[in-house]
Amino acid sequence: MFVASTVCFLVFMYVTSVACRADREPECSRFHYEEQLLEKMVRMEFNVERIQQRLDSVSESCAKLEDSTRLKEEVKDQVGSVYTRWGRDTCPTGSSFIYDGFVAGSHYTHTGSGVNYLCLSKEPRWANGSPTASEVGLIYGAEYEINTANILTHIHNNEVPCAACKSRGATIMIPGRNICYHGWKLEYYGYLMASFQSHAGSKEFICVDSEAMVAEGSNSGDQNGALLYFVKAVCGALKCPPYDGNKLITCAVCSQTK
Template identity: 90%
Template sequence: MFVASTVCFLVFMYVTLVACSADREPECSRFHYEEQLLEKMVRMEFNVERIQQRLDSVSESCAKLDDSTRLTEEVKDQVGSVYTRWGRNTCPTGSSFIYDGFVVGSHYTHTGSGANYLCLSKEPRWANGSPTASDVGLIYGAEYETSSANILTHFHNNEVPCAACRSRGPTIMIPGRNICFEGWKLEYHGYLMTSYQSHAGSKEFICVDSEATVAEGSNPGNQDEALLFFVKAVCGSLKCPPYDGNKLITCAVCSQTK
């Protein structure tokens, strides 16, 4: 009887121990799972902080890049390039106006004085004391000489205006074209003009606007001083084609956009 009771007790204790072990196992597994979940959440929070730091760094770099780009544009706007618009007293859209005036040059019969045309301000300012001299170079107002042409004939003998303008980029005058090359913006186009071929005083070639006007206060009276004639090509060393000895040479003033 005692042995039977003992065996039954031992069996009971064994079953109880097994049952307790089975009951504790899920508790142990659940604790381990929660511990791992907490660890993952901590790691995730750490990674989020690192990502946020990187995002802040990228945002700061983008802001600096924006500031640099804006500064570059401001510097570009401040630098630009200055050119003369011959034949007009205003500047094209997109260019800044500096001043306007009258086209002048040396007399067409003189061999001395300057060889270039100037855009002389129409608002002169004189030095104190009115300094003067007797041996000097001379400048004269320029006139359109267009009576033999089939364009701008109504401007013949009228004085020529001009304007000093500033573009946002470098500028170039392209003779022989009335449009710009790729990457360049057209400021204005027109015709090459200079002094007459057999006149004593040689002048530079300038690009006179195709939509030219006359100078303020101009009159069609014949002064014959500094003169502007259209230009043609002479075939020979200059190949025809592509040039044509019967056509007026065009020109374009272009500013760089890239």
């Protein structure tokens, strides 16, 4: 009887224990789930904060880059480079017009005075009192001397216009090419011109626009003065090829873009 009672008691205790564990198990699992969910939310919030910090950093870097780029463009606009467009009285697209005028220089027979061509303004202003002198250098208007060429002969003996222009980048005149190198923008191209080889007064080489025009008020009379001739290469020390002694030397005026 005692043994049977003991066995019944043990069975009852076991069933009760199992039932208690079964009753508590959902409660424990629910707590564990909520704990994991809370942990995930905390981690997510932390990750969101880190992403926001990175986005703020990227936005700040972009703003600085934009400001730097804008500053560079402003500096470039302010600095730029000034050049003369020989043979035209306007500036190419993208360049700022400063003034237009007439090409001038010393007489082709004179050994003195200046050796360079100038772009004289169309609107001269004189000093007060009209100062003068008896011993001076002389400056003459320039004329195209191109009647022996097979191009632009319709402007032979006419006076030469010019324009002062400002580009956004540094400029260079490249003799021997009519296109620019990589990183440079073509302002205009044309032909290298200077004084005649045997004239007493030598001049600098300038790049005259391929679509050269006549100056305002010009006439085709042979008035001479500072003259402009096309230029050819002399083979020897100057290698042919790549040069050709029968072809007119081209040129390009280029502005830096990078």
